[in-house]
Amino acid sequence: MAVLIALGIAVSLRGIAKDVHFERPLLAQAFTADAGFAASVPLEVVESRALLRAHPSEAPLALGAGLIDDPLLQQRHWEALYPVRLHEAQSGRMLWKAPGPDRTDCTELGRSDRVVLVDCP
Template identity: 60%
Template sequence: MIKPGKGYRPALQRWIAVLVIAAALAVGLRGIAKDVHFDGSLLGQVFIADAGWTQSVPPEVVEARQLLAQHHDGNLPVALGPGLKKDPLLQQRLWEGLYPTRLHDAAHGRILWNMPGPQQPGCLEIARSERIVLVDCP
């Protein structure tokens, strides 16, 4: 004989309570996702190296990194031209963004310049982008 209050009713009540809590949690998470403009496609980029890097640094750093990747021997140090050294924040971001390329303060060798390029004679242009010029100065 089943005693009152025992049997399938408490199990059913537990399942109903679990479903109500799960639904409330799902609705709450959906509201949070809407508030922070959650994008599911970005979730897949979490573990990709350099994901979002190009959006978080100045465009000069991105262009300098692309030029050096295409036209530079990694063993040679590179100097920054006067226009790139003028802004300390840009200079710091270039040091960080171009690592492990060695940067030095020489006025000869491979040099990254702001557009339009070097004003000194004898420099050979190696490559050019929208904002940056890579030259070799004797």
């Protein structure tokens, strides 16, 4: 009896898999480390994360104008950039919304379409 039940379940699952166009590679993608990250957060956060990976540092990071002014962007940066330590200073390594800071004493470390990584004294 148990064999018949197991066989019935297997046949049912196979029929469901055909109906929903099940594909093993798509299922495997669901278990990758950053699956869906770029589609689930604002583009500024995706670009910020890429810039920080390209320019790694142990120094704390601050969010500049445009990123800290928007509560959604601020919260998503806090979540997505962990374990990077974020602080509220107006100096040191900072992420700014493009076109970047209007200060002339900052050194640009990296740039993307929406975000600029700078070091300000």
